[in-house]
Amino acid sequence: MRTPADPAEPLSDEDLMESFRTGDADAFEVLVMRHSRGLYNFLLRSVHVPARAEELLQEVLLRVIRSKERYRRSARFTTWVYTIARNLCVDESRRARFRDHESLDAPLRGRSPHESSSTLLSTLSTDKSRPDLRAETPRLRERLNGAVLRLPADQREVFLMRLMAGMSFREIGETVGAPENTVKSRMRYALDKLRDELDDLRQVVCSLVATEGLAHG
């Protein structure tokens, strides 16, 4: 394995990838350890199905292995691998539209025709009448998940890459193919929508944050 100039300094993702190209399997394992969790959570929050997220994670890494000869140091590894993951998510969402199973936007079955049609998505917690903090935590979680799901695709992917992968706005821009300022605007739009969705729970949210801060303080 290629050693850095400073032993204490870890090798960069690009160096590890270069080592893997020359036959160092351990370098690839280091890369997997660094990025598999972020990739998995990004895929999980995008497709919402853990089993599918696992399959997509394997597919992403296998594509990295098969494409290691074409990798060039000029491209950042995170940009490259999350571009593969994003493309798989887009393909997955397209397949999900034609898949014969309930989607979040599909009308619920088993309801009487007299009742107003509703979607699985709409049943996610939007109830604004439960001010109890501890009781709201599960509902808060559901509402946030729902709010994130209801974000437009371009805003959601930016939000998730920022939150799950910890990528900078520049890296996100390189991944999605948009300028950095555009990525920042999408992030602001996403936060504004989430803010609006959780407006009634603002007090709860602030309290929850303060509680967590005291707990970790």
Place this chain on the structure above:
Amino acid sequence: MAEGSLAPAELDRLEDALEGLEDDAALERWLTVEPSETVRERLTSYRSILDATREAMPIEEVPSGVLDGVIAEAQRAAAVAPVAAAAKASWWQRMRGSYVVPAVALAGTAVLVLWVGQPNEAGVTATAPVELAEGEASRSRAKLDETVDAAAPAKEEAAGRAAPAPAAQAPPQDAEGIKGVELGATLEARPEEDAQAQQEVTPDVVPEVASNDKKMGTLGEAPGTKPVNADPKPTPTTGAAGPANGRWDIISRGDRARQEGDCIAARDEYAVALEDDDPAVRARAFAGLGLCDASMGATASADGNFERARELDGEIGVFIDSQQQRKPPRSKKRSKSKRKASRPAPKSDTNNAALDQLDPFNP
């Protein structure tokens, strides 16, 4: 719905602050320097949302066993990679190991040599005009040589005539014959002047020269090549034109020049006539020289020339007297321009015209 609307500048500051939104120190700085209350409130709410979202969407760990197959695949790929890399030489390495590079280098060198060493078409075409010019020059020289040589055959003829002539000649000539030989030698020693003169002459003059040589066939002949003419008088073939003899043309030109006042040209003509072996011609030449001297006031020299003329020709005195009675024309500088033989006679008074008529040799 967002509370209040933000100005574009506020939106820009708000978006710039998103980069460090989850960094407590960076957020604190933004909130300290941000002048807008709305922006500060928005940043605070954004931070809350992100924190709540992290709580609601915690980072899940990858289930165990999911990546085992991937790691195994990576190990298999890594094991194959060094062998493939060794087997698969780079494009440049393969090129270096083959004969392509030397062949390309050799071909390029050959092309370069051919391109550099190719006969320059411009040079070829550039030399053509030179060659043409040289050809022209050679042809012109040939023409000149022909012109010059036009007289040479005549001279050769004269020499040829001179060759057998000595066998048929009478006893050796007197001093006139020797002078004739000297004249011939002198003429032959003046090839440059002849050539130059003949270059200037027109073709129609060449025959004249040849005819002159023919007429003056005795020029250059060895002594005794021609029977001495007891009667030195020229036989006029025409009336006032005088004898049809080239040497008399010289006398005529000399007389004309003298009558026009150009004694320098006249002297030149008379000097040539003095080389003639005909005493009548020489007498006339001496007479002309004497008349030139007399016109210039050189009486003694004139008398001497007149005496020599009378020695050669006893009847030359008539001519001398007639010429001396002519009105002396204005002296003119020698002109280099050609004088036409058919130049009209200068307008003179009746007296000169009458005197001219007494000169049988005045054309």
